[in-house]
Amino acid sequence: SQQVRGMATLKMISIRLKSVKNIQKITQSMKMVSAAKYTKAERELKLARPYGIGAQESYKKAEVKDEEGEKGQLIIAVSSDRGLCGAVHSSIGRIVKTDIAANLNTKVVIVGDKVRNILQRLYAKNIAMVVTEVGRKPAVFGDAALVAQSIINSGIEFSKGKILFNAFRTVVSFRTTEMPLYSQNAVANASKLPVYDSLDSDVIQSYTEFSLASLLFYSMKENATSEQSSRMTAMDNASKNAGEMIDKLTMTFNRTRQAVITRELIEIISGAAALETKN
Amino acid sequence: MALTRSALRLFSGRFTQACQVRGYADAPSMSLTFAAPSQVLYNNISVKQIDVPSFSGSFGILPAHVPTLAVLKPGVVTVFENDGSTKKFFVSSGTVTINEDSTVQLLAEEAVPVDTLDISAAKELLAQSQSQLASASSEVAKAEAEISIEVSEALVKACE
Numbered sequence: 001s002q003q004v005r006g007m008a009t010l011k012m013i014s015i016r017l018k019s020v021k022n023i024q025k026i027t028q029s030m031k032m033v034s035a036a037k038y039t040k041a042e043r044e045l046k047l048a049r050p051y052g053i054g055a056q057e058s059y060k061k062a063e064v065k066d067e068e069g070e071k072g073q074l075i076i077a078v079s080s081d082r083g084l085c086g087a088v089h090s091s092i093g094r095i096v097k098t099d100i101a102a103n104l105n106t107k108v109v110i111v112g113d114k115v116r117n118i119l120q121r122l123y124a125k126n127i128a129m130v131v132t133e134v135g136r137k138p139a140v141f142g143d144a145a146l147v148a149q150s151i152i153n154s155g156i157e158f159s160k161g162k163i164l165f166n167a168f169r170t171v172v173s174f175r176t177t178e179m180p181l182y183s184q185n186a187v188a189n190a191s192k193l194p195v196y197d198s199l200d201s202d203v204i205q206s207y208t209e210f211s212l213a214s215l216l217f218y219s220m221k222e223n224a225t226s227e228q229s230s231r232m233t234a235m236d237n238a239s240k241n242a243g244e245m246i247d248k249l250t251m252t253f254n255r256t257r258q259a260v261i262t263r264e265l266i267e268i269i270s271g272a273a274a275l276e277t278k279n
Numbered sequence: 280m281a282l283t284r285s286a287l288r289l290f291s292g293r294f295t296q297a298c299q300v301r302g303y304a305d306a307p308s309m310s311l312t313f314a315a316p317s318q319v320l321y322n323n324i325s326v327k328q329i330d331v332p333s334f335s336g337s338f339g340i341l342p343a344h345v346p347t348l349a350v351l352k353p354g355v356v357t358v359f360e361n362d363g364s365t366k367k368f369f370v371s372s373g374t375v376t377i378n379e380d381s382t383v384q385l386l387a388e389e390a391v392p393v394d395t396l397d398i399s400a401a402k403e404l405l406a407q408s409q410s411q412l413a414s415a416s417s418e419v420a421k422a423e424a425e426i427s428i429e430v431s432e433a434l435v436k437a438c439e
Contacts, residue, residue, distance in 0.1 A: 047318055048317065054314055054384040054385075057376065057382070058376035058378065203335065207350055210374050
C-alpha cells in the first residue's frame with residue numbers, strides 16, 4: 001500500500017507542477033501585455049497632463065469654494081472593469097466607504113465595474129450611476145464627454161463634489177487622489193468672480209460642463225496609467241511566486257521519485273534475501 | 280495754414296496712440312497654456328497676444344487683460360509669440376480662462392495647425408452637414424447637424 005501511495009503522490013505532484021507552470025506562463029504574458037499598454041498609457045498621460053492641470057487652474061485662481069447647502073455630496077469614483085491589478089480598485093472603494101459613512105447624503109457615480117462590486121453590498125442605495133466597458137481601450141475625450149453628459153442629464157444636485165482616482169507617480173507607485181468638483185452655483189458665488197468680466201449664467205454653465213468632461217478625461221488617463229503599472233507589478237510578483245512554487249514542487253517531486261525507487265529496491269532485495277534464507 | 284494745423288492734429292493723435300501701444304508692451308508678460316486632450320501646444324509659455332473666437336465675440340488677449348472666462352466657438356486661434364512670429368490653430372470648441380495674474384489657459388477639444396487643413400475636405404464636410412440638416416428628423420439630430428455646419432463653415436473660412 002505504501003508503494004501505491006508513493007505512485008499516487010508522484011502523479012498528484014506532477015499534475016500540480018504542470019498547472020503551476022501554466023499559471024506562470026499566463027502571468028508572464030499578462031505582464032508583457034500590461035508593460036506594452038503601460039508605455040502607451042504613460043505617453044498619452046504626458047500629453048494630457050497640461051490639459052488636466054490647466055482645467056483645474058481656473059477653479060483655483062478664482063478661489064471657488066464648495067456651495068453652502070445641504071444638497072449632499074457627489075463622488076465620481078474612477079476605476080475600471082478589470083482586476084488583477086493590485087490595490088487600484090480597493091483603495092478607491094475604501095475611501096468611498098469612509099466618505100459615505102461620514103456623510104450619508106452622498107451620491108456616487110461609479111466608472112468601472114470593480115468598484116461597483118465593492119460598494120454593492122452595503123451602499124447600493126448611494127450608487128447613482130455606473131459606467132461599464134471601461135479599461136479595455138485607452139480613454140478618449142469623447143468617452144469622458146459621454147459620462148459628463150449623462151451626469152448632467154441625470155440632474156444630480158450637489159453642494160460639494162469630488163473626483164476620486166489613482167494619480168500616477170512612478171512605475172511602482174500611485175497615489176489615490178481627489179480633485180474638487182464645483183456646482184454651477186458654487187462657481188457663480190466664487191469670491192473672486194466679480195473680478196471676471198462679461199460672465200453670464202450661460203457662459204458659466206457651458207464652462208462648468210466642459211470642465212467636468214475635461215477633469216473626467218484627465219482622471220481616466222491618470223487612472224489607466226496607474227492601473228497598467230500596478231498590474232505589471234502584480235503579475236511580475238505572481239510569476240516570481242509561481243517560480244518559487246515550481247522550484248519547491250520540483251524538489252518534492254524528485255525526492256518522492258527517489259523514495260519510490262528506493263522502496264522498490266528494498267522490497268526486491270528483501271524479497272530476494274527472504275528466498276535465499278529459505279533455501 | 281489750416282492744412283498744417285489739421286496735419287499737426289492728425290500727427291499728435293497718432294503719437295498718443297503710439298504711446299498707448301508702448302504702455303501695453305511694458306506690462307508684465309502673459310503665460311499661455313494651450314492644450315488639447317491629446318496634445319500640448321503651449322505649456323506656460325510667455326506670449327505677446329492671443330486672438331480667440333468665442334461665443335461672446337472674438338477678442339484679443341494682451342498681458343493685463345481683465346480676468347474672464349469664455350467658451351470657444353469653432354474658429355481660428357492666433358498666437359503672437361514673443362519673437363514676432365504668429366501661429367494659427369483651428370479649434371473646434373473649448374474654454375479660455377484669463378486669470379488675475381495674467382496666466383491664460385486655453386483648453387480646446389481639438390486643435391490643429393491651420394496649414395494642415397485641406398480645403399476640399401472641409402467643403403465636402405460642409406455639403407455633408409447641410410444635407411444632414413435637410414434630412415434631420417428629431418430636435419437632437421437637427422441640433423447636431425447645425426453644430427456640424429457651424430464647424431465646417433469655420434473650417435472652410437480658416438482655409439481661405
